Amino acid sequence: MTLSVGIMGLPNSGKSTLFNAITHAHAPTGTHAFSTTDRNIASVNVPDARLDKLAEMFDPKKVTPTTVEFVDIPGVVRGSSEGAGLGNKFLGYLRQSDVLAEVVRCFDDDNVPHPDGSIDPIRDMETVRLELVLADLAVVQRRMERTRSAAKSGDKKYVAELQVLEEVAARFNEGVPVRDMGLTNEQQEHLSELDLLTSKPVFYVANVNEGSGPDDPRALALRDAAGGAEVIAVSAKIEAELSEMDPEDAKVFAEELGIKESTLDQVIRTGYRLLDLITFLTAGEPEVRAWTVRKGAKAPEAAGKIHSDIERGFIRAEVTPYPELVASGSFATARTKGVLRLEGREYVVQDGDVIYFRFSV
Ligand SMILES: Nc1nc2c(ncn2[C@@H]2O[C@H](COP(=O)(O)OP(=O)(O)OP(=O)(O)O)[C@@H](O)[C@H]2O)c(=O)[nH]1
Ligand SMILES: [Mg+2]
Known part of the structure; x- marks a missing residue:
């Protein structure tokens, strides 16, 4: 699976600047609101030092990292859901995203006007929350019309769905996001097709x-207000400048600035954690490759990421944890040392497992 991260926030919060920093794209940015008039999409290779090391060991013809997709949309403003600005139409572009990154302006810059005239990260977070809730409410109301007429026949499925939709709409009217409604799995099931924005995991990017850095007072205040959601503090502007530099120079420069982990790494790590994703690896002469699966996936499911035939014909998985493989130097040595294990269908794949699947066709 490819993780898709939707970037949203108020106009001029630095969404496109962040998008450019992360994806090395050149989406237009600017000091006027709504510099972005349509969505920007880009895919990025997930940096993984393990792949580089395995490539050294196996000298493969091909090295294939996993990818993450980023979507950048025009700014959301107060009233977007009723047609103000450009926001609401474009919020729909985020419905396919797995996780939302909300950029919150924490930087001072008189040349960059704030739509509400002042810097107030907590107010901005509230504004966006409300607009997302209202956008979801509109989706639920549209669905309710259909469900209501379908429920007239007495079909139990639609009657139950209608009840859930009515409850959810009432909570939306109180400003509550779906993720905070404490819905049962069964209730959530009725909503799954709607791809509601406020049901998605969210984290905040404090653009400081x-x-x-992380101890920026505005970023800290945002963290307090975020109700346990993750807050990453970055300077999108600096990160965008770094992304334009020669990678070696950028590294030196980032160290001088005290930047320990790149924004891309932080965003990906947070996205993977929120969605409970892990990486397993395959290594051989033809290809060294990283794959993404959900934590808790068993060996055949992981095999299915490579090819459905391998899942169907699954016999066993030969698993070597990455550090053990590196220490051994080869699969052959790993086997004689006993660190290459044979695992069956019930094996739960771990992050960093290097796996060779045996299967029959
Ligand atoms: N000083 C400073 N300026 C920034 C920073 N991030 C972005 N900017 C500037 O703020 C302005 C708006 O940035 P954009 O990235 O276009 O903002 P956006 O959120 O995509 O805006 P819309 O597309 O209009 O919604 C640009 O002039 C950026 O150069 C930052 O960290 N510090
Ligand atoms: Mg933009």
């Missing part, structure tokens, strides 16, 4: 002043 140049030279500020």
Whole structure:
């Protein structure tokens, strides 16, 4: 599966700047609101030092990282859901995203106007929350019309669905996001097709002043207000500048600035954690490759990521944890040392497992 991250936030919060920093794209940015007039999409290779090391060991013809997709949309403003600005129409572009990254302006810059005239990250977070709730409410109301007429026949499925939709709409009217409604799995099931934005996991990107970091006072205040959601503090502007530099120079520069982990790495790590995703690896002469699966996936499911035939004909998995493989130097040595294990259908794949699947056709 490819993780898709939707980037949203108020106009001029730095969404496109962040998008460019992460994807090395050149989406237009600017000091006027709504610099972005349509969505930007880009795919990025997930950096993984393990792949580089395995490539050294196996000298493969091909090295294939996993990818993450980013979607950048025009700014959301107060009233977007009723047609103000460009926001609401474009919020729909995020419905396919697995996780939302909300950029919150924490930087001062008189040249970059704020749509509400002042810097107030918590107010901005509230504004966006409300607009997302209202956008979801509109989706639920449209669905309710259909469900209501379908329920007239007395069909139990639609009667139950209608009840859930009515409850959810009432909570939306109180401003509550789906993720905070405490719905049962069964209730959620009725909503799954709607791809509601407020049911998606969200994290915040505090776009702080140049030279500020995780202890930026505005980022800290945002963390307090975020109700346990993750807050990453970055300077999108600096990160965008770094992304334009020669990678070696950028590394030196980032160290001088005290930037320990690139924004891309932080965003991907957070997305993977929120969605409970892990990476397993395959290694051989033809190809060294990284794959993404959900935590808890068993060996045949992981095999299915490679090819459905391998899942169908699954016999066993030969599993070597990455550190053991590196320490052994080869699968042959790993086998004689006993660190290459034979695992069956019930084996739960772990992050960093290097796997060779045996299967019959
Ligand atoms: N000083 C400073 N300026 C920034 C930072 N991030 C973005 N900007 C500037 O703020 C302006 C708006 O940035 P964009 O990335 O276009 O903002 P956006 O959220 O995509 O805006 P819309 O597409 O209009 O919704 C640009 O002039 C950026 O250069 C930052 O970290 N610090
Ligand atoms: Mg933009």
